[in-house]
Amino acid sequence: MSTYLRSSMTHIDSRIQEDSLLFxxxxxxxxPLRVAQDFHRIIPNFLDMISKLRVDSKPGRTLTINLNNQNTSAKWRVKVFQRLQEFLQKYAAYKNVENLGKIKTSGVTVFDVIKPNYYSLFDPINTSNCTVSCFSGKSSENELQIDEIEKFHEYTHTLVPLLFETWFEACPSSKSDKNFETVISEETGQLLKHIIQTLTLLKNLLKYFNTKCPSSHVEKLLLQKYKSKFSQHFMTSFPYVTNMRSRQVSRMDTTGVDTTDPKLIAVNLELCQLYIAFNPYVNLKNQSNEISLVLGYIEKIFNQSSDSTISAMVINLLNSLFCNEITGWTRTISVLDALFRKIIWIYFNKSMCDTLKQDIFGLLCKITLNENLSHFHSNDAFEMWLKSLPDILLSEKLTVQTVNIIHKFA
Structure with a gap:
C-alpha cells in the first residue's frame, strides 16, 4: 500500500495526485501505525507535491505553481499541508512524543493484610536483557537512531524554507498600523493554520530527537538558523484574523475543514508559542515591538476568552514562559511584569471558572517554588496573592491538588 501511495503522490497526472491524498x-x-512506520519513505513525496529541485546552482527546493483549472496553487497547498500535518501527528503519536517529558514513577506497593503479598527479590530493570553488538562498540539500535535523526534533520531543513516561502506568497503586505489586525481570506487562514501546526510538530519532533540524542543539538540548530526568518515572515503582520466575521461561523470550508475560529485565536497563540521558542534569549531593546505584540495578545486573550480550550492553550503558554530554566524572558522582571500582574489580577476574578483558577493557582505556586524566579517574588501583586493563601483553606470546597500544592510550602 505504501508503494502504491508513493507512486500516486508523484504521478504526472494531477488528478491522480489528488486521489493519493484521499487514499x-x-x-x-x-x-496509522503502518503509515507512521513508513514515515521516511513517504515524507519525500510530500516535498515533490509542492516543490521541485532547483535547476540552478543553488541548493534546496523551490515551490511549484499549479496551473490546474480546478485547483489553484493556494488550494492545492492547503490540501497537501493539511495531510502533511496529520501525517506528522501520527508519526509523533507513534514516537510517543507527548509523553517523553513526563516523569515515570513506579507504582507504590501497599501491604494488604487480608491476602498474601508477593515481592520480587530483584528490581526488574536489573534482570532485563541488555543487547550488546558483537561487531562494534555501538549497538545497531543506536546507529539506526542516529541515522533516523540525521534523516529527519535533513527533511526539516528542506521543508521549513518551503513553509516560509509558501506563507510569503500567500500573506498580504505588511499592515500599516501595529494596533490593527491583519485581515486575510478564509483560504489563507486555513493555509496559515496548517503551516503553523506543521512548524509546531516539526519543533516537537526535533525536541524529541534531541532528548534521545543530546549531542545532535537538532532543535537548537533549527531555532537558531530560522529565528530571524520566522519573525520576518510571520510576526511583521501579526496578529491575523479572517474576513468572515459577519458570516456563519461553524461550517465546512472549501477544503473540507470545519471553520470555527474566524479570529484565528488558536493559530495566533501558536504563533506566540513559536516566537517564544525561536527567541529564548529575547532582547527587550532590539525586539521591543515584537515582544509587546506577543505579550499584549496573550494578555488580551487571557482576559477576554471564555473558551476552555483557548484558556488551556494560554496556561500552557504561560507555563513555557515561566519555565525552570532562566531565559531572556524571565532573567529580569521587566519583560513579563505587566503580564505577571495580569495573571494575579485574573486569579482574583470571582466570575472565573474553578478549573482555570486552579490552573492559575498551580502556575503561581510553580513560580513561588522556583528559586530562579525569586525576583518575581518581590512584586507587590505577588505579595498580595501570598497573603491570600490562608483564605483558601477556609473556602467551602478544597481540591486535592490545592492541598498538595499548599503542602509544598510547609
Missing part, C-alpha cells in the same frame, strides 16, 4: 486519509484513519 492517504484512509490509511491515516485505518492504519
Amino acid at each position: 492517504l486519509d484512509i490509511l491515516l484513519l485505518c492504519a
Whole structure:
C-alpha cells in the first residue's frame, strides 16, 4: 500500500495526485501505525507535491505553481499541508512524543493484610536483557537512531524554507498600523493554520530527537538558523484574523475543514508559542515591538476568552514562559511584569471558572517554588496573592491538588 501511495503522490497526472491524498486519509484513519512506520519513505513525496529541485546552482527546493483549472496553487497547498500535518501527528503519536517529558514513577506497593503479598527479590530493570553488538562498540539500535535523526534533520531543513516561502506568497503586505489586525481570506487562514501546526510538530519532533540524542543539538540548530526568518515572515503582520466575521461561523470550508475560529485565536497563540521558542534569549531593546505584540495578545486573550480550550492553550503558554530554566524572558522582571500582574489580577476574578483558577493557582505556586524566579517574588501583586493563601483553606470546597500544592510550602 505504501508503494502504491508513493507512486500516486508523484504521478504526472494531477488528478491522480489528488486521489493519493484521499487514499492517504484512509490509511491515516485505518492504519496509522503502518503509515507512521513508513514515515521516511513517504515524507519525500510530500516535498515533490509542492516543490521541485532547483535547476540552478543553488541548493534546496523551490515551490511549484499549479496551473490546474480546478485547483489553484493556494488550494492545492492547503490540501497537501493539511495531510502533511496529520501525517506528522501520527508519526509523533507513534514516537510517543507527548509523553517523553513526563516523569515515570513506579507504582507504590501497599501491604494488604487480608491476602498474601508477593515481592520480587530483584528490581526488574536489573534482570532485563541488555543487547550488546558483537561487531562494534555501538549497538545497531543506536546507529539506526542516529541515522533516523540525521534523516529527519535533513527533511526539516528542506521543508521549513518551503513553509516560509509558501506563507510569503500567500500573506498580504505588511499592515500599516501595529494596533490593527491583519485581515486575510478564509483560504489563507486555513493555509496559515496548517503551516503553523506543521512548524509546531516539526519543533516537537526535533525536541524529541534531541532528548534521545543530546549531542545532535537538532532543535537548537533549527531555532537558531530560522529565528530571524520566522519573525520576518510571520510576526511583521501579526496578529491575523479572517474576513468572515459577519458570516456563519461553524461550517465546512472549501477544503473540507470545519471553520470555527474566524479570529484565528488558536493559530495566533501558536504563533506566540513559536516566537517564544525561536527567541529564548529575547532582547527587550532590539525586539521591543515584537515582544509587546506577543505579550499584549496573550494578555488580551487571557482576559477576554471564555473558551476552555483557548484558556488551556494560554496556561500552557504561560507555563513555557515561566519555565525552570532562566531565559531572556524571565532573567529580569521587566519583560513579563505587566503580564505577571495580569495573571494575579485574573486569579482574583470571582466570575472565573474553578478549573482555570486552579490552573492559575498551580502556575503561581510553580513560580513561588522556583528559586530562579525569586525576583518575581518581590512584586507587590505577588505579595498580595501570598497573603491570600490562608483564605483558601477556609473556602467551602478544597481540591486535592490545592492541598498538595499548599503542602509544598510547609
